[in-house]
Amino acid sequence: xxxxxxxxxxxxxxxxxxxxxxxxxxxxxxxxxxxxxxxxxxxxxxxxxxxxxxxxxxxxxxxxxxxxxxxxxxxxxxxxxxxxxxxxxxxxxxxxxxxxxxxxxxxxxxxxxxxxxxxxxxxxxxxxxxxxxxxxxxxxxxxxxxxxxxxxxxxxxxxxxxxxxxxxxxxxxxxxxxxxxxxxxxxxxxxxxxxxxxxxxxxxxxxxxxxxxxxxxxxxxxxxxxxxxxxxxxxxxxxxxxxxxxxxxxxxxxx
Ligand SMILES: Nc1ncnc2c1ncn2[C@@H]1O[C@H](COP(=O)(O)OP(=O)(O)OP(=O)(O)O)[C@@H](O)[C@H]1O
Numbered sequence: 001x002x003x004x005x006x007x008x009x010x011x012x013x014x015x016x017x018x019x020x021x022x023x024x025x026x027x028x029x030x031x032x033x034x035x036x037x038x039x040x041x042x043x044x045x046x047x048x049x050x051x052x053x054x055x056x057x058x059x060x061x062x063x064x065x066x067x068x069x070x071x072x073x074x075x076x077x078x079x080x081x082x083x084x085x086x087x088x089x090x091x092x093x094x095x096x097x098x099x100x101x102x103x104x105x106x107x108x109x110x111x112x113x114x115x116x117x118x119x120x121x122x123x124x125x126x127x128x129x130x131x132x133x134x135x136x137x138x139x140x141x142x143x144x145x146x147x148x149x150x151x152x153x154x155x156x157x158x159x160x161x162x163x164x165x166x167x168x169x170x171x172x173x174x175x176x177x178x179x180x181x182x183x184x185x186x187x188x189x190x191x192x193x194x195x196x197x198x199x200x201x202x203x204x205x206x207x208x209x210x211x212x213x214x215x216x217x218x219x220x221x222x223x224x225x226x227x228x229x230x231x232x233x234x235x236x237x238x239x240x241x242x243x244x245x246x247x248x249x250x251x252x253x254x255x
Contacts, residue, residue, distance in 0.1 A: 003027045004049060004074075004151050004183060008058035011044045017208035019044050021058065024202055024211075026183040028150060031220055033198040034187045035249060041209025042187040043155055049185055050076050050153050062150070072100070075144035077137075079156040083128045089115060089139045090124035096146035114142040117179065118172055134165035141176065152177075154186040158193070170196050171229060178224045191249070195219055195241055196229065203248045213248040217241060 004026040011019040019041035026032045026049075034042040047053035048060050051069040060067040062074075070076070083092050093111035102110060115124050118138035128136060137157060144152060157173075158166045170193060177184055188194055194201050197220050203213040219232050219241075232238060 002063035002073075002150055002183075004060075004062050004185065006045060006048060006055075006058070006060050009045065009048055009055040009060060010057040011041065011048060011053060011209075012056045019055075019209040022204070022209065022211055023058075024185070026151060026185050028183045029181045029199075031177055031184045031186070031197055031199045033194040033201050034185070034204060035189070035191065035194050035201060035245070036204035036209070036212075037206055037249065037253065039209075040204040040206040042204060044209065045204075046076075046153050046155050046185060046187055049151070050074060072147055073150045074153055075147045075149035075151075076153045077140050077144050077155070077157045079159045083136060083139055083143070085128040088125050088127050089120060089131065089135075089142075092128065092139055093142045093146050096143045100147055111142075111146070114146055115139070117145065117176060118142045132165075134161050134169060137161065137169060138172065141172070145176065145180065149182060151183045151185065154184065156187055156189065159189065166190075166193070167229075171223075173197060174220055174223050177220075191242060191245055192233075195238060195245065196223075196232070201245065203245070205251075212251065215241070215245060215248075 006024045008021045008023055010021055022045060034045060036042060044053060048055055051067045090108060090111045093114050094107040097107045097110055112124055115121055118141050120135060120138050158169050161169060195217060198217050199220055201215040201217055202211055205212045222232055223229060
């Protein structure tokens with residue numbers, strides 16, 4: 001099974017250490033979430049996995065192949081994803097299909113399938129500027145999936161959304177993950193979001209960024225096997241995990 005591996009990765013900017021010796025493994029089917037206070041290096045680590053930042057020490061690889069640049073095996077979705085506003089939702093997704101070499105005759109049909117997967121069937125003809133923030137983010141996800149990546153790298157993809165839309169998008173993300181069995185590496189500031197989505201949560205602390213705790217969590221697997229999110233969140237085990245995770249994030253912070 002191909003694994004995305006960050007092995008003892010250190011990242012420096014202008015000689016300053018931002019991340020020191022962090023190791024993270026993401027197998028296909030894993031949903032790994034990075035959490036931690038501002039400046040602990042979450043985005044830097046995601047950028048190393050994306051091939052956008054080169055570590056000064058340690059290595060990044062997929063199935064043993066070094067990561068040196070962005071590649072078709074990884075799709076990246078950022079908070080304010082750059083869609084083409086003058087194109088329709090379908091054309092945005094079809095653009096990614098074109099880059100992958102899908103023949104013109106198949107692109108519209110395949111794009112519609114992907115839009116259906118993110119529950120945007122019927123919105124294919126709408127231009128990006130006509131869509132709400134949540135709908136745009138779903139187009140971004142459909143476009144990322146169009147590349148048929150092995151790994152999805154998500155940097156606060158739901159951060160700009162209102163609370164209700166954000167909650168709905170969490171189930172959309174889980175549905176996509178369950179259906180495609182990609183490996184996900186995601187950054188979030190949402191504690192509850194991390195618990196709902198992750199199979200593993202990596203807690204980082206700043207100064208310089210390092211791993212302080214790893215939680216193996218099973219809530220998203222429960223969703224994948226049919227349990228409703230509401231029932232999962234009502235479980236006392238969920239509240240207990242939220243308390244533990246919050247403590248781990250703020251441990252060591254000056255009062
Ligand atoms: N391009 C850059 N040049 C210089 N310093 C940078 C650069 N990118 C990040 N840093 C620094 O590296 C450290 C880690 O930043 P990073 O964005 O990875 O953290 P983060 O955990 O994602 O933060 P946040 O939660 O605030 O988004 C910070 O101290 C930041 O100021």
